Amino acid sequence: MTIEKKPIIFLLLATATILVGTVVTMVLPFRWINDPKLAIASVKPYTPLQLEGRDIYIREGCNNCHTQTVRPLLSDTERYGEYSKSGEFAYDQPFLWGSRRNGPDVARIGGKYPDAWHVKHMKDPRSMVPRSNMPAYKFLEQPLDTSLTERKMKALNFPYTQAQIAELSGKTELDAMVAYLQKLGNDIPWRKTGKAEVLGELKNPFQDNAAVLPEGKKLYLEHCAQCHGKDLEGEVGPSLKDLDKPDAVVFGIVYSGIPAGSMPAFGDSLGKERTWKVVTFLKSEHRR
Amino acid sequence: MDAASVYYLGVTVILFLVFAAIVARVYSGKRKAKGEEPKYRMMEDEKPHEANGKGGRDVRRK
Amino acid sequence: MNQQEGYADDIVKGFIIWSMVWGLVAVLVGVLISFQIAFPQLNLPPYLTYGRLRPIHTNAGIFGWGIGSFMAFFIYITQRLTRTPLWSPGLARVQLWLFNVVIALAAVTLALGMNRSKEYAELEWPVAILVVVLWVIFSVNIVMTIVKRREEQMYISLWYILATLVGVAVLYLVNNAAIPVSLTKSYSAYAGANDANVQWWYGHNAVAMVLTTPPLAIFYYFLPKTTGVPIYSHRMGVIAFWSLIFMYLWTGAHHLLWAPVPDWVQTLAMGFSVMLIAPSWAAVFNGYFSMNGQWHQMRDNYLVKFLIFGITFYGMQTLQGPSQAVRTFSAFIHFTDWVPGHVHMGTLGWVSLVLFAAIYYTVPKVYQTEIYSIPLANLHFWLALTGQLIFSISMWIAGVQQAAMLNATNPDGSLHYSFMETLIELYPYWHMRAAGGLIYLAGLAFFLYNIFKTITGGKARAAAQRA
Ligand code: HEM
Numbered sequence: 094m095t096i097e098k099k100p101i102i103f104l105l106l107a108t109a110t111i112l113v114g115t116v117v118t119m120v121l122p123f124r125w126i127n128d129p130k131l132a133i134a135s136v137k138p139y140t141p142l143q144l145e146g147r148d149i150y151i152r153e154g155c156n157n158c159h160t161q162t163v164r165p166l167l168s169d170t171e172r173y174g175e176y177s178k179s180g181e182f183a184y185d186q187p188f189l190w191g192s193r194r195n196g197p198d199v200a201r202i203g204g205k206y207p208d209a210w211h212v213k214h215m216k217d218p219r220s221m222v223p224r225s226n227m228p229a230y231k232f233l234e235q236p237l238d239t240s241l242t243e244r245k246m247k248a249l250n251f252p253y254t255q256a257q258i259a260e261l262s263g264k265t266e267l268d269a270m271v272a273y274l275q276k277l278g279n280d281i282p283w284r285k286t287g288k289a290e291v292l293g294e295l296k297n298p299f300q301d302n303a304a305v306l307p308e309g310k311k312l313y314l315e316h317c318a319q320c321h322g323k324d325l326e327g328e329v330g331p332s333l334k335d336l337d338k339p340d341a342v343v344f345g346i347v348y349s350g351i352p353a354g355s356m357p358a359f360g361d362s363l364g365k366e367r368t369w370k371v372v373t374f375l376k377s378e379h380r381r
Numbered sequence: 382m383d384a385a386s387v388y389y390l391g392v393t394v395i396l397f398l399v400f401a402a403i404v405a406r407v408y409s410g411k412r413k414a415k416g417e418e419p420k421y422r423m424m425e426d427e428k429p430h431e432a433n434g435k436g437g438r439d440v441r442r443k
Numbered sequence: 444m445n446q447q448e449g450y451a452d453d454i455v456k457g458f459i460i461w462s463m464v465w466g467l468v469a470v471l472v473g474v475l476i477s478f479q480i481a482f483p484q485l486n487l488p489p490y491l492t493y494g495r496l497r498p499i500h501t502n503a504g505i506f507g508w509g510i511g512s513f514m515a516f517f518i519y520i521t522q523r524l525t526r527t528p529l530w531s532p533g534l535a536r537v538q539l540w541l542f543n544v545v546i547a548l549a550a551v552t553l554a555l556g557m558n559r560s561k562e563y564a565e566l567e568w569p570v571a572i573l574v575v576v577l578w579v580i581f582s583v584n585i586v587m588t589i590v591k592r593r594e595e596q597m598y599i600s601l602w603y604i605l606a607t608l609v610g611v612a613v614l615y616l617v618n619n620a621a622i623p624v625s626l627t628k629s630y631s632a633y634a635g636a637n638d639a640n641v642q643w644w645y646g647h648n649a650v651a652m653v654l655t656t657p658p659l660a661i662f663y664y665f666l667p668k669t670t671g672v673p674i675y676s677h678r679m680g681v682i683a684f685w686s687l688i689f690m691y692l693w694t695g696a697h698h699l700l701w702a703p704v705p706d707w708v709q710t711l712a713m714g715f716s717v718m719l720i721a722p723s724w725a726a727v728f729n730g731y732f733s734m735n736g737q738w739h740q741m742r743d744n745y746l747v748k749f750l751i752f753g754i755t756f757y758g759m760q761t762l763q764g765p766s767q768a769v770r771t772f773s774a775f776i777h778f779t780d781w782v783p784g785h786v787h788m789g790t791l792g793w794v795s796l797v798l799f800a801a802i803y804y805t806v807p808k809v810y811q812t813e814i815y816s817i818p819l820a821n822l823h824f825w826l827a828l829t830g831q832l833i834f835s836i837s838m839w840i841a842g843v844q845q846a847a848m849l850n851a852t853n854p855d856g857s858l859h860y861s862f863m864e865t866l867i868e869l870y871p872y873w874h875m876r877a878a879g880g881l882i883y884l885a886g887l888a889f890f891l892y893n894i895f896k897t898i899t900g901g902k903a904r905a906a907a908q909r910a
Contacts, residue, residue, distance in 0.1 A: 117711070126636045152556035164774070171857070224867045225866075228493055315863070404682055
């Protein structure tokens with residue numbers, strides 16, 4: 094027998110050849126992935142509003158620029174939070190891990206910013222982050238189409254109540270998107286474990302050191318002005334003009350954030366030294 | 382060695398043997414001429430072979 | 444309509460022309476999105492934003508330009524290697540229509556935001572079903588032609604063609620399994636990490652069965668045809684063939700290194716990716732050794748230049764790919780611009796250079812004429828090469844630089860740069876890439892013009908002969 098001469102036998106053999114690796118690396122893993130042992134009880138399915146937001150995320154192709162998986166690598170976990178567990182994605186059909194981080198990972202974006210920040214950012218990213226290349230999504234202020242919502246929830250077997258469906262009326266696509274973003278990554282209590290700890294004695298190393306003020310101001314404009322205003326006048330966050338708290342307290346707020354109040358923690362991205370510089374800048378403005 | 386390593390090693394050895402068998406077969410001396418024949422025959426394929434004695438004519442010249 | 448007496452080449456013409464049209468669309472959209480990344484004001488919501496255009500770019504490129512021309516050359520090559528006319532030219536004409544309908548539908552539905560979000564399997568289920576019908580029609584025609592062949596043994600190109608037909612079918616059916624909600628919306632049938640694993644099994648084997656085996660079939664056919672000397676070793680081709688189609692299917696998870704899929708799946712993917720170097724380079728060597736004593740043709744024969752540079756980029760691609768599949772290196776460059784650099788050496792360098800050569804060779808044959816201008820073809824070659832190198836090299840540097848910045852730490856262990864600080868540094872590279880894209884586009888314009896003049900010249904000559 095020579096398979097070179099028998100195309101049908103050849104086809105069968107070629108199919109068998111490609112099926113070996115397929116079965117081992119694609120079919121068999123179904124036994125291990127999403128195993129009940131890996132399930133995380135606190136991970137909840139999407140609500141109708143969140144699911145609609147997720148569908149808009151898919152429609153707009155946000156996954157072409159944003160990933161949703163934090164790798165167990167320092168540069169990922171320090172930047173985005175606790176690394177991703179497979180159990181966290183049990184309700185993701187399809188998965189949205191992405192393949193390119195043109196923008197930051199958003200697997201744990203939920204709770205990082207207040208809703209108002211997202212609304213402003215989605216409508217005009219460059220008003221918040223001047224050099225961002227994210228498209229502006231102002232048109233998402235259009236009314237949410239809810240004609241398929243119940244069918245979608247049923248197709249995915251997600252629990253829902255009629256009250257939840259009723260609540261959708263009057264919502265915009267942007268509302269749904271923000272609801273979705275705020276859910277992301279929050280089903281496991283990672284913030285408590287992953288939170289940057291303030292260690293050691295809290296004494297401002299740059300106290301009254303005017304030399305660091307220009308850098309402090311630069312850091313402020315880059316990281317804080319989007320919420321607290323260019324001139325500290327306040328916007329998404331409160332005005333910082335009359336900040337009479339001691340340096341160490343301000344440092345603690347900036348370094349560890351105020352999770353309940355949606356003030357982000359900057360310890361991970363700024364480090365101690367640069368955090369102190371921003372604090373020095375803030376306090377100098379206050380004294381003026 | 383733990384079970385996983387034994388398993389990896391076993392699969393590797395088997396795969397290598399299959400590979401060696403294919404190479405031995407393809408490169409066996411008695412198949413040399415046949416194995417290389419298609420590469421010469423493909424150089425001349427301007428027209429279809431005659432089928433059932435009917436003359437082949439290239440449609441391109443219709 | 445009775446083409447039984449010769450090869451059915453009219454249909455080859457149709458596929459070549461339409462694949463060039465879709466190729467132009469792919470490159471135009473590609474240039475547009477490269478500018479959008481550098482100048483975000485160029486996003487025109489809702490339809491023309493980066494998020495919606497990128498899938499149009501990849502689908503037009505892989506399915507319109509890639510699959511379209513593979514259909515042309517599979518039909519062309521199969522008839523010749525079997526010395527048999529196409530089994531059903533009528534079916535092939537239906538196939539051409541359906542192909543264009545599918546690609547046009549894909550472009551429109553994606554612009555409207557109907558998107559399954561799975562890379563290279565974005566099309567919503569009604570369009571995906573049409574793709575399946577299209578593939579079945581195509582496969583039946585090719586397989587029947589081979590079954591009815593009048594040449595006993597099958598040359599290596601036919602092996603790759605057959606493997607492509609089954610490979611794509613299996614991949615596409617599994618990864619497109621969906622739960623429909625309406626005509627325009629469905630959800631993947633798999634969830635979370637399972638979905639990811641199925642997707643990248645598919646995604647990497649789209650690289651295997653669409654961006655590797657078809658261009659290899661075409662390369663193995665047209666290299667001997669253009670140089671006039673047979674391929675170096677048919678038997679080496681056979682060994683490489685079985686190894687290649689065996690190994691590729693194990694490697695999907697190298698797109699998921701460090702992601703929450705089981706470690707052993709990742710490890711297997713890493714191992715097989717490295718082993719893939721062997722069968723990949725067997726093809727490269729087969730190409731190089733065929734040139735023994737023929738290297739002067741690199742100067743004299745413009746087609747050889749396209750083909751040999753094509754296989755060279757394939758060789759570089761299959762060294763770079765396995766290195767990216769190693770956990771430590773992946774940790775560094777995954778998610779950065781390095782990867783688009785890799786992708787475009789493969790698509791613009793390897794796949795497209797081989798397709799250009801095949802088109803330059805085939806069009807004069809099927810239109811019974813001479814190529815309009817060889818100098819213009821040479822110009823096209825150099826523009827394509829320059830554009831592609833600027834693109835890939837600028838993206839590799841950008842990727843490494845961003846990776847280094849993202850990993851930089853302060854003495855106290857905190858990260859030195861915020862994400863935005865790393866992004867701002869990428870703009871100069873994005874400008875360079877856009878410029879590279881424009882150069883490639885200019886080359887493509889000369890190519891299209893050259894082919895257009897060749898076809899019209901050929902038609903004129905045929906008319907003159909008839910008169
Ligand atoms: C031995 C052969 C090859 C191996 C092992 C390989 C490996 C890889 C790896 C590991 C990635 C993912 C990089 C990352 O995201 O970190 C990748 C991406 C990619 N490669 Fe290759 N590669 C190979 C050959 C090729 C060839 C010949 C092409 C032809 C064009 C190609 C096209 C692509 C494409 C399109 C992607 C992007 C997938 C995406 O993220 O959307 N590769 N390759």
